[in-house]
Amino acid sequence: MKYKISYKRVVYVLIVVSTLLRVFFASQLEFGNDEVYYWLYAKYPDISHFDHPPFVGFFIQLFTFDLFFDSELAIRLAAIIPGSINMYLLFLIGCKIKNELVGFLSVILYNLNIYALIIAGTFILPDAPLLFFWLLSFYFLIEALPLEPSKDTRKKLFIAFFFIACAIYSKYQAVFLLVGVVLYIVFINRTWLKDWSFYLSFIFPLITVSLIVYWNYQYDFISYKFHNNRVSLFSLSFNKDSFLREVLGQMVYNNPYIFFSIHIMTVALIRKKFIFEKKQLWLFIFFSFPLIFTTIYLSLYKDTLPHWSGISYVTLLPLLAVYIHKNKKIERNLIRGGVVLMMLMVFTSIEINKGWFLPIEKNINKEEFNNKDALMDMYGWKQLSAKITPLLETKNLKSIPIISDKWFPLAHIDYYIARPNKMDVYGIGELTNIHKYYWINKKKKKLTSKDVLYLTDSRNYRSPKSVYGKSFNQYNLLKTIPIKRNDKIVKYVFLYLLIKD
Structure with a gap:
């Protein structure tokens, strides 16, 4: 049968x-x-x-x-x-x-x-x-x-x-x-x-x-x-x-x-x-x-x-x-x-994390290093968190808010950097660029600090002076952080301290 x-x-x-x-x-x-x-x-x-x-x-x-x-x-x-x-x-x-x-x-x-x-x-x-x-x-x-x-x-x-x-x-x-x-x-x-x-x-x-x-x-x-x-x-x-x-x-x-x-x-x-x-x-x-x-x-x-x-x-x-x-x-x-x-x-999933077969596009400038690799949007944020947290602690920077004028990469920064370090994040820019952060800003205390942190990376590099040229007087690069995959650098992250006199 x-x-x-x-x-x-x-x-x-x-x-x-x-x-x-x-x-x-x-x-x-x-x-x-x-x-x-x-x-x-x-x-x-x-x-x-x-x-x-x-x-x-x-x-x-x-x-x-x-x-x-x-x-x-x-x-x-x-x-x-x-x-x-x-x-x-x-x-x-x-x-x-x-x-x-x-x-x-x-x-x-x-x-x-x-x-x-x-x-x-x-x-x-x-x-x-x-x-x-x-x-x-x-x-x-x-x-x-x-x-x-x-x-x-x-x-x-x-x-x-x-x-x-x-x-x-x-x-x-x-x-x-x-x-x-x-x-x-x-x-x-x-x-x-x-x-x-x-x-x-x-x-x-x-x-x-x-x-x-x-x-x-x-x-x-x-x-x-x-x-x-x-x-x-x-x-x-x-x-x-x-x-x-x-x-x-x-x-x-x-x-x-x-x-x-x-x-x-x-x-x-x-x-x-x-x-x-x-x-x-x-x-x-x-x-x-x-x-x-x-x-x-x-x-x-x-x-x-x-x-x-x-x-x-x-x-x-x-x-x-x-x-x-x-x-x-x-x-x-x-x-x-x-x-x-x-x-x-x-x-x-393994390849994104290991990068065995993914080519690395090398540029002369660190600011543009491997900037056409879209997979970088899903890689390196935990590594960045592990590397930047000791720096924030030793330099007493956790009390300083982080700003950006775009919802990406600000949402990544919010989740992987600000959340574990209990830091404030503000979207400072046009509504069509910061999206949800326009309303999040209203739920937080008003941003009054004259010193703020600004992070950008070689995937979507934007210099702080080009973004906030009229708002601050000093744009100090505190650290350039390499992000590695399979022991090879795949992008750079730049941490700036912006100061308003």
Whole structure:
């Protein structure tokens, strides 16, 4: 008798293995620029923030017990654990639309997707709560929207809208969930237009949107002005570089295999070579393609980021799993691909810290040494902390505040230097450069010290005189600190004492 595979058990094993590998990956790497910045959302919580809504900060507070456990791994658990739940949600969606094999393949595809596995599932970014709540809402919408209104489907619709509200409170593009709901009800199942529950459900997203609007009302709608400059829908200037970067970025972030497979599947749907149940098919279409097309359109005129549409590609994974599930060869290749990507994660984390194969670009000036190595944003901060702390102690500098005119590298300095040494940090510059620090400054005592410290490094060197030329009289270089990797210098950090007479 042939043994029947329990895909559910295999999925459990896969989720555990993926979680352990992401834990290892997260424990080996220091924070990137964006990650360490969102640590500020947890340290200084608010009902909204300049860049994004606040849920990523709430997630960090929840998983670190309000920063009681304050390390890279502890903070990244706010992405890792929800990422593991995301896999199970995709399995359930796959089972719902087809069978356990499709659910299993959906999880494999998730682990092949760089956006889902790493950007939203390992690094602590607003995409972590966004993807989590997006998939939760999508799961309950599948259970409700294709059916007629009833006591059970109304309950599921309310639950879905609650999670939509949470998704919007995580990142603004979650409003495309509401776009998907409206499109589906108007074009596929109009019976919901006659039911009171559909309209009452909007109370949840209205609450979170109201909180965001109220915060912006207090500050002259500063978030909308900031994002409008980034994503304006109308412009007359074609931005070729942004468009190419967006398309290539979507391909890389979502894995070229998944990217091209989805496009092949889409062509098959148009040519009716891939037939799928209509009511379920339109769910996937309305909850994925509008955001993909919008980001591509925006990239024609503005600089965009490829991960903005990542949630749409993740939404399509169960449908893609249905398309490919009959091909056993593809199934085996997917498993191999997942293993290779996980091994690559382990290798990458070790390589960033060891630098065995990374070239070092040497420049004549220390101020520009190896300045094109973007990985330096995630390396050397702990080493800097260990080297600079004795200097701060011997020279009695811990009582002197640290300033910078940009949120990066100030957030890194705040976490790795100021936090362990209990030093004050101030963002002194334009609001569009210091971001969250504009509000953090208000929570602290007014900066009155005539002496301040200023740190910069060869990755993004900016001389203190060029930044604060009119504010101070003396710019004394106290120490040039080399940062080494594998016994080789990879960047320099410069500590200045600025004095106002």
